[in-house]
Amino acid sequence: xxxxxxxxxxxxxxxxxxxxxxxxxxxxxxxxxxxITYASGGKSIPEIFExxxxxxxxxxxxxxLSATNARMQQLNGGIIxxxxxxxxxxxxxxxxxxxxxxxxxxxxxxxxxxxxxxQSGSRPLAAEKERFEKLxxxxxxxxxxxxxxxxxxxxxxxxDEPSDIFVGKGLLRNIGAFATLRFSQRQRCVLVADENTNPxxxxxVEKSLINAGFDVSRCVIPAGEATKDISxxxxxxxxxxxxxxxxxxxxxxxxxxxxxxxxxxxxxxxxRGMSWINIxxxxxxxxxxxxxxxxxxDLPEAKNMVGAFHSPVFVIADxxxxxxxxxxxxxxxxxxxxxxxxxxxxxxxxxxxxCDASTVARSLAVKVKIVTEDAREKGCRAKLNLGHTVGxxxxxxxxxxxxxxxxxxxxxxxxARMAVKLNLAPENWPDKVASYFNNxxxxxxxxxxxxxxxxxxxxxxxxxxxxxxxxxxLPVAPGDVRLVPVxx
Ligand SMILES: NC(=O)c1ccc[n+]([C@@H]2O[C@H](COP(=O)([O-])OP(=O)(O)OC[C@H]3O[C@@H](n4cnc5c(N)ncnc54)[C@H](O)[C@@H]3O)[C@@H](O)[C@H]2O)c1
Ligand SMILES: [Zn+2]
Numbered sequence: 001x002x003x004x005x006x007x008x009x010x011x012x013x014x015x016x017x018x019x020x021x022x023x024x025x026x027x028x029x030x031x032x033x034x035x036i037t038y039a040s041g042g043k044s045i046p047e048i049f050e051x052x053x054x055x056x057x058x059x060x061x062x063x064x065l066s067a068t069n070a071r072m073q074q075l076n077g078g079i080i081x082x083x084x085x086x087x088x089x090x091x092x093x094x095x096x097x098x099x100x101x102x103x104x105x106x107x108x109x110x111x112x113x114x115x116x117x118x119q120s121g122s123r124p125l126a127a128e129k130e131r132f133e134k135l136x137x138x139x140x141x142x143x144x145x146x147x148x149x150x151x152x153x154x155x156x157x158x159x160d161e162p163s164d165i166f167v168g169k170g171l172l173r174n175i176g177a178f179a180t181l182r183f184s185q186r187q188r189c190v191l192v193a194d195e196n197t198n199p200x201x202x203x204x205v206e207k208s209l210i211n212a213g214f215d216v217s218r219c220v221i222p223a224g225e226a227t228k229d230i231s232x233x234x235x236x237x238x239x240x241x242x243x244x245x246x247x248x249x250x251x252x253x254x255x256x257x258x259x260x261x262x263x264x265x266x267x268x269x270x271x272r273g274m275s276w277i278n279i280x281x282x283x284x285x286x287x288x289x290x291x292x293x294x295x296x297x298d299l300p301e302a303k304n305m306v307g308a309f310h311s312p313v314f315v316i317a318d319x320x321x322x323x324x325x326x327x328x329x330x331x332x333x334x335x336x337x338x339x340x341x342x343x344x345x346x347x348x349x350x351x352x353x354x355c356d357a358s359t360v361a362r363s364l365a366v367k368v369k370i371v372t373e374d375a376r377e378k379g380c381r382a383k384l385n386l387g388h389t390v391g392x393x394x395x396x397x398x399x400x401x402x403x404x405x406x407x408x409x410x411x412x413x414x415x416a417r418m419a420v421k422l423n424l425a426p427e428n429w430p431d432k433v434a435s436y437f438n439n440x441x442x443x444x445x446x447x448x449x450x451x452x453x454x455x456x457x458x459x460x461x462x463x464x465x466x467x468x469x470x471x472x473x474l475p476v477a478p479g480d481v482r483l484v485p486v487x488x
Pocket of ligand 1: 194195196197200223224225228255256257258259261281282283284285288289290291292293294295303304321322323324325326329332404
């Protein structure tokens, strides 16, 4: 593999991330500051600054970068965490970009200020707050000139294969570099995209995988919920067969929740389980569907009826892909973000409908926390079904004309009404819940001709049923969702 260089402002967490990934994927790791100290016979970085000035330090840094890069190449590639100014020098940047892939760690300024003030002693340029702010300003355009940045990394180990989840920008062009962390170039892969995401992003992802040395085949599936069925799963299986994938090869899903659920299921069942990578390209999938390991497909009568738990090795959410997402789909994703806010982060409501990397990561964090605690939905994970029991029934009753997120918005308000009926919430609660969804542009009005009563039979087919009761996740206050068995 090519070396992976992790770069970013002082305090952004480069060493922490580099070490974590190296440990997880059993790869060689080097921290450039440590290498510089070692090469200078044990002088600390502040000591080098003191005696040789920044210029002397940068010279040492360039020579350590060059030596470490060469050493890692001999080891067949590894992870190198850089110092915060290591690539200011053109020669250094050229080495990193020619022999490896550079990922910026894009930590928000406020967080950097906090972290750096806690450890100023070991960071000469960051010693004083004002100086540090100036330094960030002076380097802003330099940092912005790197096309790939990671805003947040989550790690979930929920029983089967653990998942590393990345939220950032410009990540698609480097999917190949991510894949090399886990897979060797002898392994083959099938890239599954739907007919919308394939023309938009298929070539970028395929090119990146080919550049990283992988043998890639493509499988294009129809777009949309209406074909989230066994015949599309068959299409994917056939593409695996044609590409000659074995159990040690891998699949990549490039698309929304439908592509992810189908590809993940096809991978789960291929030779009793093959690894896969999920690249969510809808907001809904970024904040929700891509994470937690649920995969599957619909039966004509009931959504997601057949499935398997099978976590992707990587979830790589590149928020740049949201620029092409139709407005209506974006709103569907916002419905899940409102859901997450209602479950455990009410303050998130005040930053929606913003969709920058930090907001996407914050919404996703709610799901990550829940699936970490309860991977197999034995307890609190059921809270993520908020709005979904009624929502799924609306999707089916309208033949999917009402989209998933739109149905969840309506469903959540209906479920707030149920909470009122059960004396769990005050009278004005459903209106409040409606306002949270309306604020991000979603309607919460039941479609013409439908009532909660007319949806009962469909709801009775729900997976959450046991005997005559269905386990509902009912919203009762911002940040408070209760699991309540309700007899319909
Ligand atoms: N596995 C889980 O835990 C989980 C959780 C929530 C939802 N889901 C499932 O997710 C599905 C809904 O996901 P979805 O809303 O992403 O649907 P989707 O996959 O159908 O995507 C919506 C539409 O957007 C298009 N699209 C995707 N990315 C695009 C982009 N960047 N630019 C332009 N167009 C793009 C798609 O082609 C499609 O037409 C449902 O089937 C639901 O059951 C699964
Ligand atoms: Zn959902």
